[in-house]
Amino acid sequence: MITVVGAGTGAPLPDDVAAGAELVVGGRRHLEAVRVPETAERLVLGPLAPALDTIGEYVAKDRPVVVLASGDPGFFGIVRALAERFGPQRLRVRAGVSSVAAAFARVGLPWDDAVVVSAHGRALRTAVNVCRAHPKVAVLTGPGAGPAELGAALRHSARVLVVASALGDPARERVERVTPAEAAVRDWGSAVSVVLCLDERRALGAVRTVAGPAGVPAGWALDEAEFTHRDSMITKFEVRALALARLGPRPGDLVWDVGAGSGSVAVECARLGAAVVAVEKAADGVERVRANAGAHGVDVRVVHGAAPSALAGLDDPDAVFVGGGGRDLPAVVTACARRARRTVVVALAALDRVPGVREALTGAGFTCDGVLLQSSRLAPLPGEVSRLAATNPVFLLWGVRPPARTEGGAQ
Numbered sequence: 001m002i003t004v005v006g007a008g009t010g011a012p013l014p015d016d017v018a019a020g021a022e023l024v025v026g027g028r029r030h031l032e033a034v035r036v037p038e039t040a041e042r043l044v045l046g047p048l049a050p051a052l053d054t055i056g057e058y059v060a061k062d063r064p065v066v067v068l069a070s071g072d073p074g075f076f077g078i079v080r081a082l083a084e085r086f087g088p089q090r091l092r093v094r095a096g097v098s099s100v101a102a103a104f105a106r107v108g109l110p111w112d113d114a115v116v117v118s119a120h121g122r123a124l125r126t127a128v129n130v131c132r133a134h135p136k137v138a139v140l141t142g143p144g145a146g147p148a149e150l151g152a153a154l155r156h157s158a159r160v161l162v163v164a165s166a167l168g169d170p171a172r173e174r175v176e177r178v179t180p181a182e183a184a185v186r187d188w189g190s191a192v193s194v195v196l197c198l199d200e201r202r203a204l205g206a207v208r209t210v211a212g213p214a215g216v217p218a219g220w221a222l223d224e225a226e227f228t229h230r231d232s233m234i235t236k237f238e239v240r241a242l243a244l245a246r247l248g249p250r251p252g253d254l255v256w257d258v259g260a261g262s263g264s265v266a267v268e269c270a271r272l273g274a275a276v277v278a279v280e281k282a283a284d285g286v287e288r289v290r291a292n293a294g295a296h297g298v299d300v301r302v303v304h305g306a307a308p309s310a311l312a313g314l315d316d317p318d319a320v321f322v323g324g325g326g327r328d329l330p331a332v333v334t335a336c337a338r339r340a341r342r343t344v345v346v347a348l349a350a351l352d353r354v355p356g357v358r359e360a361l362t363g364a365g366f367t368c369d370g371v372l373l374q375s376s377r378l379a380p381l382p383g384e385v386s387r388l389a390a391t392n393p394v395f396l397l398w399g400v401r402p403p404a405r406t407e408g409g410a411q
Contacts, residue, residue, distance in 0.1 A: 006096030009168030026068030119145035132275035135199035151183025249274035259324035263289030270298035308335035337364030366399030
């Protein structure tokens with residue numbers, strides 16, 4: 001049997017928690033905090049694979065093992081690795097209070113509507129994009145992915161970072177509110193437990209029935225009437241539906257909407273959980289995008305400028321939507337394709353622009369496909385009858401970056 005004990009924040013481990021164990025595994029500070037039997041082997045937890053192998057040797061001989069962990073070991077913790085290797089039936093877990101729960105308690109906020117993301121041993125960009133898109137996020141940090149790096153990446157966002165360090169240690173615990181810019185220039189040391197990223201205007205949120213982030217919206221490809229736009233200059237909902245399907249926006253993604261116009265695609269991607277940057281060259285268009293984002297309760301960062309030059313200072317996106325046209329369209333698509341990690345979707349009305357866009361996508365190494373969308377909508381006629389009213393045809397092209405392959409040809 002493997003007993004997993006979480007050293008919850010605010011409650012020290014019982015001194016005799018390892019009694020009867022023949023192998024005690026944990027971080028150095030956890031091992032120093034308990035009484036380990038003289039006959040038991042101590043294993044300071046470092047790389048996980050060798051530790052699991054050692055635990056396996058004891059389990060195979062039915063010798064008792066105690067694993068000490070921080071907080072709740074079933075929450076982004078060691079319970080997953082142990083259950084996968086030895087089966088949950090071999091585990092007896094005593095959970096402590098997680099650092100996330102403790103941090104929210106320290107600032108007096110509920111966290112049933114919070115998004116929790118781990119940057120410990122993982123790419124920071126996912127955590128950054130979740131923080132950009134959601135008003136209440138807890139980030140589990142790690143080396144190279146701490147408050148300073150998070151603050152530097154969020155310097156353009158109107159967020160507050162709450163940095164909780166050494167939670168549960170009466171002598172060292174600190175909970176500090178800072179701006180992203182302030183966090184970026186600090187040396188935070190190694191005692192950081194968790195970072196909360198908050199939009200304090202929306203930190204309380206609504207009463208929830210289902211915990212976690214807001215679910216998938218009830219509908220997408222919204223009617224044009226749901227957005228403020230100028231002279232019907234908006235991506236029609238039929239086009240938007242297919243564009244969203246090809247973009248695949250999801251939490252943790254960064255999406256660019258280039259030539260945003262009304263920002264309808266940007267808003268829809270944000271409603272589906274992605275972080276979004278809308279690039280728009282017209283000053284009135286910038287205000288329109290901001291108004292539409294505010295009306296739908298989502299965060300969209302709006303950059304006032306013309307592509308491709310306006311793209312230079314932006315983080316690389318997962319997906320890009322390019323709307324509109326013009327002579328610079330192939331150059332804009334090329335610039336986007338060079339930066340996009342997954343896909344680029346282009347909507348255009350002019351047949352003459354299609355070859356240049358397709359060449360730009362394939363020239364950047366993307367596989368390219370597309371359709372001509374033509375739709376007719378029901379329109380009322382006198383006498384309570386209807387006719388079909390044709391909308392303008394639109395070409396939708398998309399490029400997909402082929403998956404990276406190893407030298408042997410396997411993904």
